[in-house]
Amino acid sequence: MDQGKDHVAVIGGGLAGSLFALRLAQQGHRVDVYERRPDPRARRGAEGRSINLGLSKRGIAALSEVGLRDEVLSLAVPMEGRVIHTLDGTARFQPYGKNRQEVLHSIDRNELNDLLLDRAEAHPSVQLHFEHRCVGVDAATRSIQIADATGTVTPITADWIVGADGAFSKIREEMQRGQRANFSKEFLEWGYKELNLPARPDGTSQLKLNALHVWPRGHCLIVSHANRNGSHTLTLFLPFEGPDSFATLPDRTAISSFFTRYFPDLVPQLPELLAQWERHPVGSLVTTRTAPWHLNDWIVLIGDSCHAVYPFYGQGMNSAFEDCSALSAALTTTHPTSRLDAFRSYERSRRPHTDTLAELSKENFVELRQRVQSPLFVLRKRLDVWLNRLAPRTWLPLYTMIAHTTMPYADALARARRQDRWLLSGVAVAMVVLAGAVGWAVS
Amino acid sequence: MDQGKDHVAVIGGGLAGSLFALRLAQQGHRVDVYERRPDPRARRGAEGRSINLGLSKRGIAALSEVGLRDEVLSLAVPMEGRVIHTLDGTARFQPYGKNRQEVLHSIDRNELNDLLLDRAEAHPSVQLHFEHRCVGVDAATRSIQIADATGTVTPITADWIVGADGAFSKIREEMQRGQRANFSKEFLEWGYKELNLPARPDGTSQLKLNALHVWPRGHCLIVSHANRNGSHTLTLFLPFEGPDSFATLPDRTAISSFFTRYFPDLVPQLPELLAQWERHPVGSLVTTRTAPWHLNDWIVLIGDSCHAVYPFYGQGMNSAFEDCSALSAALTTTHPTSRLDAFRSYERSRRPHTDTLAELSKENFVELRQRVQSPLFVLRKRLDVWLNRLAPRTWLPLYTMIAHTTMPYADALARARRQDRWLLSGVAVAMVVLAGAVGWAVS
Structure with missing residues (x-):
């Protein structure tokens, strides 16, 4: 262990926690990772259920910093755009960007997590502790309470602590106890259920592989991510209550007729639908916000533990990885001599952007389930893509800026709004010119 | 104990909890009240620090229902309006309503709480348990865990449970664990400190007694409530950080010069200022919102436990008391045969209004600290009062509706906005007529 380097405890061995642990170790720190659940790498061969995520520019940038970019991309399926499936069975392709570089990468969350855990564990300065959960924070003694699988509680004192334990973060709750800390959690009134659309017997995909597929139905929605084996992971989003909701699909007959009515093209492709429906749980979706993100120079939060968002912009993991880059830069470059200043500047520079992402992710829910089908x-x-091709430095569609750049989220939104104003002015000028021309022509 | 009546556990023996316990007992239920703190009635004779609240129409209506209206009002000092104290020492009176009926009643929070506890305890169906706190909720067995002063935890099973344990409600937290429950807490960046302005040696008040006094300074604010003994309880509101904040008043010199600068008229009236400053803590202010307010037909929340608001509209206690009326009406009148329906209708009919109150309470902060002094x-x-006198049924100022009626908060706000539109139209018409008249006169 290097003299002068820190001992850091990371709470949570999910995507953000394992990536940041590896990054810290590479910078010479000694890291202990405490993860509530058992080692997920032991579960392989079980149901094999996959949850897929769309890795984009921001996430890739953070993976590059730890040297894992190429290895991760080799596990992913590139998605060049969205295929919109309408009720009458037609499928229409909408590209994600103007070229082959502007794509998303569909990756299995579990596979990515396992890889990050493997690489972290392989580093001599990282120690992973599974079935160890944080149960308390004692600011006075700068120690956290960690309970192991047997329930034995041990106080842990590290130089500083990273909270990466997800949307329902225990360390956030404990560190903010008695503090003037703002917090909100808001659940979507829709839940989701994952279904597997298998590959054909010959291993080829039933759907175009290199795309995200969307079945937008307004009052319900299916989104699908491709897997390397030719299968697709479908996610059905549906209200919990009301007509056509999880509450009104109590039996096999109701489920079958629901799919026949709204997703007839999928019915022949999902022979296991009913069995899967019964086996897979209904998940819920939450947006959380909080402030502050740190407790003096001792605890700092990253990822979902400080800003969980709805999945509809596909930026949850990407923004969590971007937190790792931002916090790392604050600690090593902007404020290498003061951890407190680094934590403060990390939060100050980052929170407005994750707040914007939360709003964008809410708005994109309406886009995905409804607007994508409007002419x-x-x-x-199309106009966006065309303008972007015409003036690639001047005209950047919002989606491009969010998914294919590392421009901070709120800056991207502000620029998109500015561009919209230009476009409107341009259309107005064009109409006046056109009216003049028509007037001249008929006179 | 009546056959067919319920056994109800009330968590929290504060204002709402003790009032509702009494109401339930009067309706024939058997009630156990569990209060985390020791019996507050034992503390009398200690520092005698008072926190005063403005009791208004809504609170009085709920007190009438338990037969305590007159007894409570006899403890209160009526306040007929606000006295605005400007920096140059002038004091200007603004009446609260159009007559002697439209007044607020300044009451000592502790005295009121003690009275409610006394009356609840005197009822044979109420049992009070102090130093008993809720530590857990087990929905499966419909039992809650109550810890006594020694730490011994006992499971309690009542027919149903009322959560009345304040803004940081433990029972809310526990009942919502694992549920899709929305929650937000937002702290004001200002804190407060209470100071006592004593009566003169002959027992008369140094300030007009029958009024709320306000020293609005924009970046700081003092509000004062009258006590029956001629003293006043001042509350200084000040930012926690920044220039002129609690953080920048570290010593007696700084505090003295702050008061001399911004509240010179108060300096001679507060001989104990510095000693009190050091003795009294700085409090913080929080707005909370949550949904749902109940867990099936078993637990239901009232008062701050489901909607804490800033104190700037003086409606925190009044709205908590109004919850008691609303929940009681839902249980006995609207849905006497289904407790679940009663809880649902109570929340559905009440929550939009307490959401509105939260916004009004935020807006009134700006009004109190700044706008009250603008000509x-x-x-x-004055126009509002005059129009209200002219057309008492048609024109009701917003403040009048909130403080002197029981019209639901959101309805009051909607009506005030409608009136504002009438007023604007009227002013516009008047200006056109005036312009016409001037034009006619000069032509």
Whole structure:
């Protein structure tokens, strides 16, 4: 262990926690990772259920910093755009960007997590502790209470602590106890259920592989991510209550007729639908916000533990990875001599952007389930791509800035709004010119 | 114990909890009240620090229902309006309503709480348990865990449970664990400190007794409530950080010069200022919102436990008491045969209004600390009172509706906005007529 380097405890061995642990170790720190659940790498061969995520520019940038970019991308399926499946069975492709570089990468969450844990564990300065959960924080003695699988509680004192234990973060709750800390959690009134769309017997995909597939139905929605084996992971989003909801699909007959009515093209492709429906749980979706993100120079939060968002912009993991880059830069570059200043500047520079992402992720829910099928929306997307090709430095569609750049989220939104104003002015000028020309022509 | 009546556990023996316990007992239920703190009635004779609240129409209506209206009002000092103290020492009176009926009642929070506890305890169906706190909720067995002063935990099973344990409600937290429950807490960046302005040696008040006094300074604010003994309880509101904040008043010199600068008229009236400053803690202010307010037909929340608001509209206690009326009406009148329906209708009919109150309470902070001194504001208030006198059924100022009626908060706000539109139209018409008349006169 290097003299002068820190001993850091990371709470949570999920995507953000394992990536940041590796990054800290590479910078010479000694790291202990405490994860509540058992080692997920032992579960392989079980159901094999996959949850897929869309890795984009921001996430890739953070993976590059730890040297894992190429290895991770080799596990992913590139998605060049969205295929919109309408009720009448037609499928329409909408590209994600103007070229082959502007794609998303569909990756299995578990596979990525396992890889990050493997690489972290392989580093001599990282120690992983599974079935160890944080149960308390004692600011006075700068120690946290860690309970092991047997329930034995041990106080842990590290130089500083990273909270990466997800949307329902225990360390956030404990560190903010008695503090003037703002917090909100808001659940979507829709839940989700994952279904596997298998590959054909010959291993080829039933759907175009290199795309995200969307079945937008307004009052319900299916989104699908591709897997390397040719299968697709479908996620059905549906209200919990009301007509056509999880509450009104109590039996096999109701489920079958629901799919026949709204997703007829999927019915022949999902022979295991009913069995899967019964086996897979209904998940819920939450947006959380909080402030502050740190407790003096001792505890700091990253990822979902400080800003969980709905999945509809596909930026949850990407923004969590971007937190790792931002916190690392604050600690090593901006404020190498003061951890407190680094934590403060990390939060100050980052929170407005994750707040914006929360709003964008809410708005994109309406886009995904409804607007993607409107002709006006398609026209607008085409115009965006065309303008972007015409003036690649001047005109950047919002989606491009969010998914294919590392421009801070709120800056991207502000620029998109500015561009919208230009576009409107341009359309207005064009109409005046056109009216003049028509007037001249008929006179 | 009546056959067919319920055994109800009330968590929290504060204002709402003790009032509701009494109400339930009067309706024939058997009630156990569990209060975390020791019996507050034992503390009498200690420092005698008072926290005063403004009791208004809504609170009085709920007290009438338990037969305590007159007894409580006999403990209160009526306040007929606000006295605004400007920096140059002038004091200007603004009436609260159009007559002697439209007043607020300044009451000592502790005295009121003690009275409610006394009356609840005197009822044979109420049992009070002090130093008993809720530590857990087990929905499966419909039992809650109650820890006594020694730490011994006992499971309690009542037919149903009322959560009345304040803004940081433990029972809310426990009942919502694992549920899709929304929650937010937001702290004001200002804190407060209470100071006592004593009566003169002959027992008379140094300030007009029958009024709320306000020293609005924009970046700081003092509000004062009258006590029956001629003293006043001042509350200084000040930012926690920044210039002129609690953080920048570290010593007696700084505090003295702060008061001399911004509250010179109070300096001779507060001989104990510095000693009190050091003795009294700085409090913080929080707004909370949550949904749902109940867990099936078993637990239901009232008062701050489901909607804490800033104190700037003086409606925190009044809205908590109004919850007691609303929940009681839902249980006995609207849905006497289904407790679940009663809880649902109570929340559905009440939550939009307490959400509105939260916003009004935030807005009134700006009004109290700044706008009350503006000539335009004073003019508008006078116009409101004058229109209200002219057409007492048609024109009701917002403040009148909130403080002197039991009209639901959101309905009051909607009506005030409608009135504002009438007023604007009226002013516009008047200006056109005036312009016409001037034009006619000069032509």
